[in-house]
Amino acid sequence: MGHRALPVVVAFLAAAALMLSGCTSAGPSTTTGPALPLLDGQHLAKPAAAFQYGAFDVTVGYAVYDDVTQSLYLGTRWRNLSDDYATAPSQFGIAQLRLEPDAEPVTGDVVGWDQSSVPPGASADLTFEWHYLTGDPLAAGVVGFGAAGGRMTTVALADGGGEQHLAAREVAVDRWANFGPHTVHVYAGLLSAGHLSDNTQSDGDHRVLRLSLDVWNSTASKVGWVASDSLALRLPDGSVVKSRTTPSVREVVWSASEGSWVEFEVPDDAVGDYELLLFRRAPGIFGTPIVGNSAVPIPVVVGDDAVASAERPADDELPIPIVAARPDPDGAVAPDAPAARNIEVDAPAVEVAGCVVELTGATLSPFGVGSQLDLELEVRYDAPDDAEEGVFSVPPSLALPAAVEFGGRMAGAMFLANGLQDGVPLRVTLSFPEIPPDADLSTAVLHLGKNAYISFAGEASPQPDTVHPLRVDPASAGEFTVDISGYRAGSLTDADLPPGMVDLQFLYTVETSSDANQHTLFFNPTSQVFLVRDDDYVTVASTRDYTSILNLEVGVPREVRTTFVVPRSALDGTVYLLVRSRDETDFPTPEGWLETTIPVPLAGPGSES
Numbered sequence: 001m002g003h004r005a006l007p008v009v010v011a012f013l014a015a016a017a018l019m020l021s022g023c024t025s026a027g028p029s030t031t032t033g034p035a036l037p038l039l040d041g042q043h044l045a046k047p048a049a050a051f052q053y054g055a056f057d058v059t060v061g062y063a064v065y066d067d068v069t070q071s072l073y074l075g076t077r078w079r080n081l082s083d084d085y086a087t088a089p090s091q092f093g094i095a096q097l098r099l100e101p102d103a104e105p106v107t108g109d110v111v112g113w114d115q116s117s118v119p120p121g122a123s124a125d126l127t128f129e130w131h132y133l134t135g136d137p138l139a140a141g142v143v144g145f146g147a148a149g150g151r152m153t154t155v156a157l158a159d160g161g162g163e164q165h166l167a168a169r170e171v172a173v174d175r176w177a178n179f180g181p182h183t184v185h186v187y188a189g190l191l192s193a194g195h196l197s198d199n200t201q202s203d204g205d206h207r208v209l210r211l212s213l214d215v216w217n218s219t220a221s222k223v224g225w226v227a228s229d230s231l232a233l234r235l236p237d238g239s240v241v242k243s244r245t246t247p248s249v250r251e252v253v254w255s256a257s258e259g260s261w262v263e264f265e266v267p268d269d270a271v272g273d274y275e276l277l278l279f280r281r282a283p284g285i286f287g288t289p290i291v292g293n294s295a296v297p298i299p300v301v302v303g304d305d306a307v308a309s310a311e312r313p314a315d316d317e318l319p320i321p322i323v324a325a326r327p328d329p330d331g332a333v334a335p336d337a338p339a340a341r342n343i344e345v346d347a348p349a350v351e352v353a354g355c356v357v358e359l360t361g362a363t364l365s366p367f368g369v370g371s372q373l374d375l376e377l378e379v380r381y382d383a384p385d386d387a388e389e390g391v392f393s394v395p396p397s398l399a400l401p402a403a404v405e406f407g408g409r410m411a412g413a414m415f416l417a418n419g420l421q422d423g424v425p426l427r428v429t430l431s432f433p434e435i436p437p438d439a440d441l442s443t444a445v446l447h448l449g450k451n452a453y454i455s456f457a458g459e460a461s462p463q464p465d466t467v468h469p470l471r472v473d474p475a476s477a478g479e480f481t482v483d484i485s486g487y488r489a490g491s492l493t494d495a496d497l498p499p500g501m502v503d504l505q506f507l508y509t510v511e512t513s514s515d516a517n518q519h520t521l522f523f524n525p526t527s528q529v530f531l532v533r534d535d536d537y538v539t540v541a542s543t544r545d546y547t548s549i550l551n552l553e554v555g556v557p558r559e560v561r562t563t564f565v566v567p568r569s570a571l572d573g574t575v576y577l578l579v580r581s582r583d584e585t586d587f588p589t590p591e592g593w594l595e596t597t598i599p600v601p602l603a604g605p606g607s608e609s
Contacts, residue, residue, distance in 0.1 A: 041067035045138040049160035050310040051153045052168050055082040055199040061318030072130045075321035079123040082196040083498045085401040088124045095128045096144045099137050117412035119447045120499045124410045127322040151204045167310035168192040179278045179296040183216035191306045206265040214258045227260040236272030255538045274300040340365035343441045345456045351464045351490045352452040356380045359454045373432040383422040396494035406444035449496040465490045478581025478594040479514040493544035502568045509557035523550045524583040531564040532576035574601050
């Protein structure tokens with residue numbers, strides 16, 4: 001995604017803090033072109049460097065030194081590369097200045113907020129500042145980024161030169177391997193300087209190789225499949241290393257579990273031939289992998305292009321620092337804090353984690369040395385009335401990370417909505433302290449969770465979708481007949497979906513023609529209805545779906561809904577529902593199973609991000 005430079009803000013408040021690029025994976029851009037006015041005695045440098053730190057792609061932009069206050073201000077941008085919120089590493093000591101390469105380091109502070117929780121794909125601009133310097137650092141000064149004992153990236157203020165300017169680079173891989181009960185498809189690789197999974201930086205001797213994969217299952221499991229238990233990496237020197245622990249995925253017979261990954265620390269000079277080892281018997285969560293355990297190797301090649309240094313960023317991509325005002329020599333009294341003011345908002349509601357959320361008001365009020373932004377939100381949960389309720393048909397309690405971006409800045413908070421009742425709106429106040437009193441909030445954007453945003457100016461996504469009727473012939477699998485009536489897309493369960501993903505929910509009826517035994521009277525949608533894509537992937541339903549196991553009566557149709565998590569791009573085209581005659585949790589052997597596949601034409605995304 002492209003990022004444009006921010007408007008200049010010369011702050012006259014010490015609390016002025018984080019700048020945000022405004023260009024996110026799910027939201028609109030709020031940036032304009034740059035202009036940097038300087039006072040007499042202020043000097044400008046353009047380091048223009050880039051590197052990776054933890055889960056962030058970092059851009060070092062402009063630097064300003066003020067002779068009068070003996071202060072240095074450095075603009076940096078931190079773009080979140082992961083698919084979850086991550087905290088920009090702005091803690092004390094992360095940036096150290098040396099007036100000359102061999103001089104003693106001076107620790108810099110981050111202006112304003114200490115931390116910024118950044119949504120997936122978004123960027124937070126941090127201004128680092130140093131005071132009471134003994135000389136102008138722009139000619140020979142060097143800034144080092146890194147924690148004690150870890151990798152240290154250095155940037156020369158004069159020209160952006162330095163060391164450890166590593167970049168996250170793609171590693172091309174598209175391999176399949178089968179061993180025992182599993183078939184693994186490794187479809188993407190990334191060589192980086194840090195762990196995207198927990199936003200930590202690797203040490204100076206290692207990089208991180210992250211491999212993304214799906215797994216096909218030929219047997220069921222009550223526990224689930226854990227990629228880090230069954231996969232290890234053989235390095236070019238022949239040694240074998242384990243991955244960071246990864247989440248388990250659901251295993252259902254003859255279906256794929258998507259979205260797994262493994263992360264391995266590899267040598268800093270990472271070029272070479274690797275083998276991802278798929279073990280028949282999992283080596284276990286702890287300890288060294290069982291090298292003697294039988295395994296199938298999956299080749300992975302890291303080429304020279306994957307270890308190339310980061311490119312120098314273009315001028316229009318450079319962040320600009322926030323420069324504090326000089327003290328008033330006459331000792332003028334600071335003006336009174338401005339009165340509270342209402343912010344005009346006019347935006348449609350969004351659907352997030354199974355609820356509809358509407359921004360109804362915004363107020364900026366004096367708070368400490370700055371102001372606090374209070375957002376009034378109305379949250380509504382509507383239990384479906386067109387389907388049989390099950391054990392999951394209860395109002396969720398929302399607990400989602402949130403962030404508000406405004407005028408190139410960002411603030412974070414936690415969005416909580418407890419005590420929801422079916423059909424009863426719940427009013428929630430979401431507060432963001434330490435907002436500058438003069439902040440322009442007319443185009444502010446509120447992010448809720450990983451996927452949803454509301455712009456004060458009128459944009460919002462994803463908006464609630466309506467049911468799209470379908471004309472599909474009924475189909476039978478053994479004693480069960482399924483008749484699909486419609487579908488809808490959106491954020492329909494209590495899950496905070498990853499960026500780019502959407503819930504696809506099918507509405508249908510199911511009836512049985514036999515009461516011969518429990519296998520013909522009980523129907524489990526989450527274990528008997530699957531989604532088949534054009535690439536023949538058979539994927540399982542969301543375990544956060546509403547409908548539990550149904551006890552049917554012969555000839556009496558029951559209304560059901562089943563939800564799948566799919567890429568938004570999958571909403572344009574034809575998908576297929578696969579229905580099985582038996583629930584594997586109750587009938588674990590496929591002998592006697594019958595299946596039917598039902599083509600379902602979709603009309604496209606319900607709302608575009």
